[in-house]
Amino acid sequence: MARTLSRARLRAAALTLPLLAFVGVTFIAPLGSMLVRSFHEPHVADALPQTLASLRAWDGASVPSEDTFRILATELRRLDQQRKLGGVATRINRLAGGMRSTIMDTARALRTAEPVSWRETLTATDPAWGDEAAWLAVRRAGERYTMRHYLNALDLDRDSSGNIVAQSPDRRIYLPLLLRTLGVSLAITFICLILGYPVAYLIANASPARANLLLLLVLVPFWTSLLVRTTSWIVLLQNQGVVNDLLVAAGIIGDDGRLALVYNMVGTLVAMTQVLLPFMILPLYAVMRSISPMYLRAASSLGATFWQGFVRVYWPQSLPGVAAGSLLVFILSIGYYITPALVGGRTGQLISNMIAYHMQESLNWGLAAALGVILLLAVMLLYLVYNRLVGIERMRLS
Amino acid sequence: MTGSHGDRNTPARSGRNVLLALLPPALAIWSAGCTTEGITVVSWGGSYEEACSKALFEPFSAETGIEVLVEDFNGGLAQVRAQVETGNVYWDVVDLEMADVVKGCDEGLLEVVDIDEFPSAPDGTAARDDYFAGTYSECGGGGLYASAIFAYNRETFPNKQPSKLEDFFDLAKFPGRRGMRRTPVANLELALMADGVPTDDVYAVLSTPEGVDRAFRKLDAIKAEVVWWETGAQPPQMLADQEVVMSTAFNGRIFNAQVLEGQPFTIVWDGQVLDYGQLAVVAGTPRLEAAKQFLLFASRVESMAAIGRYIAYSPTRRSGMSLISTHAETGVDMRPHMPSAPENLARALRNDPDWWTTHADEMTERFSAWLAR
Numbered sequence: 029m030a031r032t033l034s035r036a037r038l039r040a041a042a043l044t045l046p047l048l049a050f051v052g053v054t055f056i057a058p059l060g061s062m063l064v065r066s067f068h069e070p071h072v073a074d075a076l077p078q079t080l081a082s083l084r085a086w087d088g089a090s091v092p093s094e095d096t097f098r099i100l101a102t103e104l105r106r107l108d109q110q111r112k113l114g115g116v117a118t119r120i121n122r123l124a125g126g127m128r129s130t131i132m133d134t135a136r137a138l139r140t141a142e143p144v145s146w147r148e149t150l151t152a153t154d155p156a157w158g159d160e161a162a163w164l165a166v167r168r169a170g171e172r173y174t175m176r177h178y179l180n181a182l183d184l185d186r187d188s189s190g191n192i193v194a195q196s197p198d199r200r201i202y203l204p205l206l207l208r209t210l211g212v213s214l215a216i217t218f219i220c221l222i223l224g225y226p227v228a229y230l231i232a233n234a235s236p237a238r239a240n241l242l243l244l245l246v247l248v249p250f251w252t253s254l255l256v257r258t259t260s261w262i263v264l265l266q267n268q269g270v271v272n273d274l275l276v277a278a279g280i281i282g283d284d285g286r287l288a289l290v291y292n293m294v295g296t297l298v299a300m301t302q303v304l305l306p307f308m309i310l311p312l313y314a315v316m317r318s319i320s321p322m323y324l325r326a327a328s329s330l331g332a333t334f335w336q337g338f339v340r341v342y343w344p345q346s347l348p349g350v351a352a353g354s355l356l357v358f359i360l361s362i363g364y365y366i367t368p369a370l371v372g373g374r375t376g377q378l379i380s381n382m383i384a385y386h387m388q389e390s391l392n393w394g395l396a397a398a399l400g401v402i403l404l405l406a407v408m409l410l411y412l413v414y415n416r417l418v419g420i421e422r423m424r425l426s
Numbered sequence: 427m428t429g430s431h432g433d434r435n436t437p438a439r440s441g442r443n444v445l446l447a448l449l450p451p452a453l454a455i456w457s458a459g460c461t462t463e464g465i466t467v468v469s470w471g472g473s474y475e476e477a478c479s480k481a482l483f484e485p486f487s488a489e490t491g492i493e494v495l496v497e498d499f500n501g502g503l504a505q506v507r508a509q510v511e512t513g514n515v516y517w518d519v520v521d522l523e524m525a526d527v528v529k530g531c532d533e534g535l536l537e538v539v540d541i542d543e544f545p546s547a548p549d550g551t552a553a554r555d556d557y558f559a560g561t562y563s564e565c566g567g568g569g570l571y572a573s574a575i576f577a578y579n580r581e582t583f584p585n586k587q588p589s590k591l592e593d594f595f596d597l598a599k600f601p602g603r604r605g606m607r608r609t610p611v612a613n614l615e616l617a618l619m620a621d622g623v624p625t626d627d628v629y630a631v632l633s634t635p636e637g638v639d640r641a642f643r644k645l646d647a648i649k650a651e652v653v654w655w656e657t658g659a660q661p662p663q664m665l666a667d668q669e670v671v672m673s674t675a676f677n678g679r680i681f682n683a684q685v686l687e688g689q690p691f692t693i694v695w696d697g698q699v700l701d702y703g704q705l706a707v708v709a710g711t712p713r714l715e716a717a718k719q720f721l722l723f724a725s726r727v728e729s730m731a732a733i734g735r736y737i738a739y740s741p742t743r744r745s746g747m748s749l750i751s752t753h754a755e756t757g758v759d760m761r762p763h764m765p766s767a768p769e770n771l772a773r774a775l776r777n778d779p780d781w782w783t784t785h786a787d788e789m790t791e792r793f794s795a796w797l798a799r
Binding site: 111112113114115117118121122125126128129197198199200201204205208266267268269291369370373374375376377382385387388389390391392 | 500501502503504507526529531532533534538603608633649652653654656657660667668669780781783784785786787788790791792794795796797798
């Protein structure tokens with residue numbers, strides 16, 4: 029009997045195997061490999077093993093010996109012949125801008141050169157080799173395990189003696205972007221709550237026919253393509269757009285005093301709030317529908333005003349919906365980037381735009397992964413705080 | 427497992443049946459992916475892809491019997507890299523911006539091709555000499571010029587109209603908002619040219635820290651009046667709505683608005699930044715032969731010129747300009763609309779993909795920080 033039961037349990041567990049395999053292949057494995065990329069960079073270490081070995085003994089304060097020059101030249105030649113040099117040069121370039129062309133030019137010159145002094149030949153091709161900075165960059169790019177992506181993602185860097193220092197002011201972008209992303213997400217969550225709560229209340233307490241109609245009004249925009257909605261907001265909000273035209277026609281503002289409502293933070297907040305509003309209203313509505321109107325009636329029969337009843341009886345019961353809706357909107361807005369990119373103008377860039385840049389254009393997947401990990405950690409931290417404040421076990425979707 | 431023998435409806439068994447039922451179609455899809463009959467060419471969608479379909483993909487299939495499957499993407503090397511690194515290559519040919527061809531070639535993501543195998547020009551000039559200097563790479567074939575220009579709506583400026591690049595940066599003479607693409611690429615070059623740097627020196631100046639500062643200072647002058655755009659469809663829209671008085675744009679988009687939609691736009695060719703792209707074969711494709719055949723077909727001057735009958739992008743081979751004729755649908759003479767038309771080249775800068783491959787990260791970080799300030 030016990031054996032049959034356990035077998036049945038095993039069979040039931042086996043049924044979840046496809047799902048587990050699916051999650052493993054499509055989620056855990058790629059996530060894991062990206063995580064590893066954020067600190068593991070074997071490319072340069074594998075490509076220039078002897079140069080790096082010879083640099084290990086180097087003091088870092090003066091130009092390396094002739095021997096190191098010779099070893100580097102030999103390895104550059106080999107990589108050039110194997111057509112593997114570009115990838116190495118790009119990676120060293122990330123540590124010292126300009127190194128890519130230094131390395132590529134040097135390799136090109138080495139195709140024909142048969143030097144007596146390697147040091148002279150290399151520094152004649154590009155004077156950068158006469159500067160310790162170039163060699164330090166090579167040595168640091170050769171670290172197989174590295175924290176530099178995390179440092180860069182936090183606008184930090186290492187100076188020539190290995191101390192952690194702040195990035196130069198005109199390259200500090202990731203921390204401000206991260207803070208802006210979190211700030212924008214919080215603001216949108218808050219606005220969605222203020223706007224969505226009364227709507228959800230209205231729907232939950234309307235007659236079934238009216239509730240259906242109102243729900244439809246919430247859902248239709250939800251089913252419309254994101255790009256269509258975003259561009260509609262541009263049409264509405266732009267300088268020569270519908271809203272400004274109406275305000276001018278009504279005489280509220282002059283024709284030369286048209287308001288800047290799009291391509292700035294206002295546009296981002298308006299468009300993203302509209303896009304994400306259903307994610308707030310639906311969980312709120314689901315929870316509110318289960319709150320019996322009897323409670324409020326009981327409160328008022330005991331002498332409470334509407335506000336007292338709302339604050340002490342209704343609001344606490346709707347809190348699980350508030351928690352679920354807020355979390356949903358917050359998490360979604362943190363990863364959003366199409367809408368802010370289109371309507372956000374100068375300040376519309378969020379952290380996900382930079383992650384996309386490093387994934388698709390610079391191919392610096394290590395930095396993209398580090399930025400992703402930091403974003404994930406920030407969200408988890410906020411989640412913990414949120415859990416302390418609201419209590420996640422109280423969250424309910426219906 | 428004796429207990430389950432007679433029981434035909436156990437979940438495990440029906441699960442296995444479902445799997446078996448799915449096997450034949452899965453095999454069919456898999457084997458279809460392995461035939462050498464068709465190649466997958468990845469392009470940019472929209473009117474550009476339509477032009478390529480009519481002028482390139484269909485004639486190629488008709489000539490060789492090799493089917494061309496078209497897929498869309500948004501540029502960049504991310505997917506190519508993912509396919510090459512996992513050894514699961516299902517794209518064969520990708521249409522890339524030049525900086526990505528250079529980078530992909532460097533990283534070993536693209537197949538090396540020999541330009542000496544390319545078809546020569548109608549007058550017998552070897553392909554190597556027929557390509558404009560710097561417009562081919564070791565991994566690319568085909569090639570078209572597209573240009574970053576600025577354009578304005580004639581209705582906005584009924585009297586005095588902008589005619590040179592300096593006017594774009596002159597808020598006193600031409601007040602009003604300007605559209606610019608949210609990227610440092612081409613914008614830094616435009617700024618330096620407008621600041622008086624001769625086209626030949628632009629990249630040398632940009633290679634010095636003072637030069638970069640100078641470019642950003644020039645951009646500072648108009649920063650408050652700039653509306654930053656993201657996709658190529660935005661500039662014609664913003665000009666039509668008079669949301670901006672002038673905007674940088676891709677010349678092909680403005681051509682479409684001018685000629686197909688009759689918008690009153692004028693392109694200022696002075697100080698244009700010629701950009702270009704090439705087709706490239708993804709490294710390790712199982713359909714290498716067919717893909718290379720396609721690349722050779724696309725590298726013919728006639729193929730390049732044929733695309734210019736549908737969209738205002740011109741061949742990157744010298745002999746191509748003489749083959750440019752009229753627009754296939756409207757009959758408009760395409761010559762004056764082409765980036766490489768001699769009268770449009772009076773002051774023109776050719777984008778240096780090599781410089782950008784070296785400096786893109788630095789410039790992008792600096793540009794983003796500058797924008798946020």
